[in-house]
Amino acid sequence: MSRRYDSRTTIFSPEGRLHQVEYAMEAISNAGSCVGILTKEGIVLGAEKRITSKLLDTKAVGVRREKMYKIDDHVACAVAGITSDANILINTCRLQSQRYLLTYQEPIPVDQLVRGICDSKQGYTQFGGMRPFGVSLLYAGWDRLQGFQLYQSDPSGNYGGWKATSIGANHSSATGILQSDYEEDMTLDQAMKLVIKVLSKTMDSTTLSPEKVEISTLTMQNEVVNFKIYEDSDLRPILDAVNSEVLKEKETAS
Amino acid sequence: MDFLAGIRGPDFVMLCSDTSAVQSIVTMKQDEDKLVPIDSHKLFAISGEAGDRVNFTEFIAANVRLYAFRNGVDLSTKAVANFTRNELATALRKSPYQTNLLIGGYDEHCGPSLYWCDYLATMHEQNICGSGYGSYFVLSLFDKLWRKDLTEADALSMMRKGIEEVKSRLVVAPPKYIIKIIDKNGIRVLDEV
Numbered sequence: 001m002s003r004r005y006d007s008r009t010t011i012f013s014p015e016g017r018l019h020q021v022e023y024a025m026e027a028i029s030n031a032g033s034c035v036g037i038l039t040k041e042g043i044v045l046g047a048e049k050r051i052t053s054k055l056l057d058t059k060a061v062g063v064r065r066e067k068m069y070k071i072d073d074h075v076a077c078a079v080a081g082i083t084s085d086a087n088i089l090i091n092t093c094r095l096q097s098q099r100y101l102l103t104y105q106e107p108i109p110v111d112q113l114v115r116g117i118c119d120s121k122q123g124y125t126q127f128g129g130m131r132p133f134g135v136s137l138l139y140a141g142w143d144r145l146q147g148f149q150l151y152q153s154d155p156s157g158n159y160g161g162w163k164a165t166s167i168g169a170n171h172s173s174a175t176g177i178l179q180s181d182y183e184e185d186m187t188l189d190q191a192m193k194l195v196i197k198v199l200s201k202t203m204d205s206t207t208l209s210p211e212k213v214e215i216s217t218l219t220m221q222n223e224v225v226n227f228k229i230y231e232d233s234d235l236r237p238i239l240d241a242v243n244s245e246v247l248k249e250k251e252t253a254s
Numbered sequence: 255m256d257f258l259a260g261i262r263g264p265d266f267v268m269l270c271s272d273t274s275a276v277q278s279i280v281t282m283k284q285d286e287d288k289l290v291p292i293d294s295h296k297l298f299a300i301s302g303e304a305g306d307r308v309n310f311t312e313f314i315a316a317n318v319r320l321y322a323f324r325n326g327v328d329l330s331t332k333a334v335a336n337f338t339r340n341e342l343a344t345a346l347r348k349s350p351y352q353t354n355l356l357i358g359g360y361d362e363h364c365g366p367s368l369y370w371c372d373y374l375a376t377m378h379e380q381n382i383c384g385s386g387y388g389s390y391f392v393l394s395l396f397d398k399l400w401r402k403d404l405t406e407a408d409a410l411s412m413m414r415k416g417i418e419e420v421k422s423r424l425v426v427a428p429p430k431y432i433i434k435i436i437d438k439n440g441i442r443v444l445d446e447v
Contacts, residue, residue, distance in 0.1 A: 104333035
């Protein structure tokens with residue numbers, strides 16, 4: 001019966017649901033997962049890469065990054081969902097950030113950026129007749145007023161601030177692990193280990209390698225915000241360490 | 255001719271303006287307060303074309319208030335100054351606002367700041383500034399007297415000396431002036447000369 005109310009994005013079903021928005025979220029739960037954890041030292045973002053093939057030319061422009069993007073000097077994001085939709089949203093994020101900087105000569109507060117994007121996402125659920133964006137984003141940022149912040153937004157245009165969260169495939173089991181293992185005063189290193197552990201449990205493969213995973217951190221270095229995407233060479237030893245820990249846990253358990 | 259002057263101290267900003275509102279050859283009123291509060295800790299000192307002066311200031315003030323309501327936090331003085339400059343610049347090549355202004359404010363995180371802005375959307379951050387014919391007399395005097403560790407009393411005496419100079423040397427000097435100060439507690443009227 002509700003099939004009749006699927007095709008128009010901007011009307012409610014009789015049960016009071018917006019089906020297109022829900023279908024968009026369905027699309028995202030089939031996409032590569034992303035995990036984010038907020039600590040006092042900064043934010044760790046981890047993501048599962050779906051496009052893995054040795055034929056990929058990783059030096060070509062546009063292919064280098066699949067999941068993590070820098071929006072401004074003080075804000076970065078990880079995306080889950082339809083990549084082409086994500087590109088549009090990221091461009092909008094960057095534009096809004098620069099417009100604010102041009103007008104006020106100060107970096108945009110992170111919550112204002114998130115709210116701006118979410119307001120435009122909401123538009124696609126209410127008028128215009130175009131489908132919603134099939135993307136959820138994790139925003140990691142720092143501003144003078146609130147320090148380090150982690151936000152999550154979804155196709156409905158809702159957003160929230162989180163201490164730890166995940167989006168994409170298996171996000172509910174990932175969030176479950178985060179709920180039990182997250183501690184208030186984690187260091188950045190502990191958070192990174194937890195992010196990798198969560199990814200290894202929610203991804204199809206048990207051992208992680210740099211080709212399958214993207215890890216980044218947003219921290220302060222010498223009073224300047226620093227967004228670092230870990231290169232393969234940095235990533236390998238960290239992944240190996242977590243892999244062997246996970247293996248030990250399995251052995252002691254069995 | 256309008257007169258505006260500003261002095262920045264280590265933990266305060268002092269602004270002064272004359273209080274005449276003039277329409278061609280007639281003085282309409284002698285108690286026009288041209289030091290307009292934008293929020294609890296920021297002042298605009300405005301001069302220029304009568305309608306533009308008030309209209310522009312109210313427009314900026316309304317936007318600053320809207321920002322505060324939308325985002326739950328006040329804009330910094332630097333942000334307000336740059337936003338104002340931006341508006342002047344956008345209007346410049348369509349229908350310019352003929353107003354010069356001084357923007358003074360106090361922020362928790364960086365203390366006092368003082369900006370000079372003219373109708374062509376030029377903006378400078380300065381320790382001492384002035385606008386109008388009177389500024390020619392006052393700037394050189396302030397250059398001599400300004401120090402980094404000015405007290406409020408020093409700055410007030412400096413401002414009074416400046417006003418005396420304008421009154422005695424400028425042929426069309428306005429008769430009355432008002433002086434206000436902004437510090438961490440907000441805006442106060444110091445004197446009416």
